[in-house]
Amino acid sequence: MTTNRRFLLRRRPVGDPVPDDFALVEEAIPSPPPGGFVMRNQYCSLDPAQRGWMSDEPSYMPPIPLGDPVRATTVGEVVASDNADYPVGSWALGLNGIEEYSAVSPEHFTSPIDISLAPSPSHFLSAMGAVGLTAYFGMLEIAKPKAGETLCVSGAAGAVGSVVGQIGKICGCRVIGIAGGAEKCRRLIDDYGFDVAIDYRGKSQEQLRDEIAQAAPNGLDMVFENVGGDILEAEVFNLAKKARIVLCGLISEYNSTERHGLKNLWQVLVHQATIHGYLIMDYAPRFAEGGAQVAKWIAEGKMRIDEDVQEGIENSYDAFMRLFSGQNTGKLVLKLA
Structure with missing residues (x-):
């Protein structure tokens, strides 16, 4: 050339x-x-x-x-x-x-x-770059999953969300994924091993809130947030005590001329939850460690990218x-x- x-x-x-x-x-x-x-x-x-x-x-x-x-x-x-x-x-x-x-x-x-x-x-x-590493460090270092806990992932069929959910399963968690459309929800269950898939399309915030409540009657211990907007609002109404919210992305607002914000912040206080704004660059010195573990999970058949x-x-x-x-x-x- x-x-x-x-x-x-x-x-x-x-x-x-x-x-x-x-x-x-x-x-x-x-x-x-x-x-x-x-x-x-x-x-x-x-x-x-x-x-x-x-x-x-x-x-x-x-x-x-x-x-x-x-x-x-x-x-x-x-x-x-x-x-x-x-x-x-x-x-x-x-x-x-x-x-x-x-x-x-x-x-x-x-x-x-x-x-x-x-x-x-x-x-x-x-897998061995920002996507796999964003999920790896966001889950293990910030969400800190424990076996038996419930994790909810928005944008769950996306590049980061699908890996987050699979790490949740590897750690022994019940995993709920929120995605758009029947095909993406099918992939969450069949390809990535999620326990529950919720299709947000055509649903009000109240409907989403009710579906999350049915899927997690004891509340959400962890929320890995990639979308924001009404989805985050619905999740916040379903938090468990001392829940951890990993704020990784807000794709629903990136092309918006007005910011949605979080209108139900009171629920964070009520449930003594934490919100952690998360950027992968903080973990750059440990990329080799994370990449090796993700590659190992893929080789063992525990993760699909x-x-x-x-x-x-x-x-x-x-x-x-x-x-x-x-x-x-x-x-x-x-x-x-």
Whole structure:
């Protein structure tokens, strides 16, 4: 290849992103920065968090500058290097952009990888990457499940939610999953081993509250929250005493121009519950530990990871919007090369 195609953020989306918010451009392939390297990206991760990075609002990471490629975790091969730790032909994982080639200055979010450890390099973006590790540390370090407890997972058929539920089962918990549509609910039971699947589509907050109560008559000991909105409200009305809420995501609000918030905060007080805002970056020094355990569970047949691999940087917008339409059927990955 002689050019570098890049998927740029042209303007900040208001509400749902539209194609004109982005631009696909061709530029020259970059040279290695001093002490860095050039990586030919093979796969990039598509995640709800990217929608937040497109907005110019205070957050845990700075917004994507206009005119820059959409920030994304990528995995790829080193094709030019000024760094002995990343020789040409080696592979790396890093926080780069949706582009075919990235000029990388190694930092906290960049690491070499051994692709022989996984069936596909894309697994470093799912099972052995942020998805598996988000579920692993969120459950074991924050939710702290105990055998016999009840766990409720929203966005349960998604990349993180499906792994969270499976870890709950490995730990001996009763697991309730909330997802959209009959097919996703079927997958929760048949593919991921959940005990109960609740379809939120077409239901009021009160109906969801009642279904959760029927599934968990003694209340929810743990809530792993990926959605927010009415689903979180319904869960909060069904907490057990000293419940733990792991606040991992709020995808129902990412494209909204108004924040929903939590209107039933009183229930958190009543049940002496805790809400923990959770970011995976806190556990970066322990990624190798978590990745090894997730890989072991998969090898033992205790965990299943599904990937939804879309192809072509020219399809970046359509692939990204699958996150918000509910079309993705596993960890959403875009194959660039």
